[in-house]
Amino acid sequence: MRPPELIKISPVIWELPVSYKTGMRVPARIYATEKLIDQMDSGVFDQVSNVAMLPGIVNYSFCMPDGHWGYGFPIGGVAAMDTDDGVISPGGIGFDINCGMRLMLTSLTYDELKPKLHKLVDKLFNNVPTGVGEKSRYAISKSDFRKVMINGSRWCIENGFGWQEDLLRTEETGCIDGADPSKVSDKAVERGYHQLGTLGSGNHYLEIQVVKRESIFDAKTAESIGIFPDQVVIMFHCGSRGFGHQIATDYLRVFLKAMPEYGISVPDRELACAPFRSGVGQDYFSAMKCAINMSFANRQMIAHQVREVFADVFGVSAIRLSIHQVYDIAHNTAKLEYHDVNGVRKRLLVHRKGSTRAFGPDMEGIPQEYKKTGQPVIIGGSMETGSYLLSGVKSGKQTFYSTTHGSGRVMSRKQARKQFRGKELQMRMEKEGIYTRSVSYGGLAEEAGKAYKNIDDVIDAASMAGISHPIVKFLPVGNIKG
């Protein structure tokens, strides 16, 4: 359903000019192949051009190749705002603040895993709380949770839930500066303090994956990261649970009320925003950072539980099994970054909603060990089709160093439930060598591979456009989900 006004800039870049809609301050750019652009719902074109109307937006309103309709902004949306006269918008970050991915390696080969796969997946399913409303296995007081809001993953490491090196291999070393718990409602704390180390539901999952020799695209980089053929790896996807959700809800309400006071009008209530420099804008920014830190800590606690389960099932310590983390990266955030805009270095608030930061080689803010290769980008595909590790590249400058975050839905959850049967899907996957455990069959059906775009198409588009570089593809063999 592409609009006739859509201009093809290159085989993988499409533009809606400012003339497309009254009020657009910048053009909108969608990264997609012909095939992917035709798979995008009309909501993408509508929303990406709405975002182009927001005050202070710089260069373009972007949508990544996995883009689809979302709350206000498209999922796959990127919008960099001028920090002097621009806005901050919860819809540009997502309800699940710091939803993100973590990738961990093992020294195990697929043959070593096979006899224990069922036991491993069952034990992960029993140990990592999975599903809506599930609570943490750890008793964490509200005063400890306050420390988590401020210190993120660092709190976990200090309390024995992980390894020091995990911090170095986490975006922001697992703790973003400037989190202020006084800006977070009691209700959010009430929902969040017992959610550390829980997976959640929907498309949140934990997967055991295998490296196929033929799916290593950049052997040199893969080897330098510690990846080898037939290796077993662990990937998971989750965020800040009810905690971040409540913070987003709280501030959307505040912003809706504040907008007229600042003279801001938006084409869609879901684009509620406030000037970044305003009191409420800064309050949300500081509260959102608490959710960013909570989410890093959540994934750290899951990583800890994963190591425990592996050690238990294989009867060898996690250190002996070399369960080292590759990286942990968010795909739902707004962050202050310095970028070159028409030759001038400017401080921007980069909203990435279902989009992954992909800093190129030598850039500040990526771990020393990845300075040469570029920042690792972890892409979760559907549970049937596989996932990717990419790296950031120099030419990522065009999108403020942002790329895709996953496959992107082509079918609504409702539609998927109608079209697929969870039980059948589980049996078919089992036959294909993928053992899944899920809280509900309906939930499983929503995540069917065919409900998503083809992950290879999405990665090809991102690669062709020069916004990230494929290193390796992983194939799923075990999966737990909410």
Added chain:
DNA sequence: ATGTAC
């Protein structure tokens, strides 16, 4: 995504 509705 979410104690799937304020």
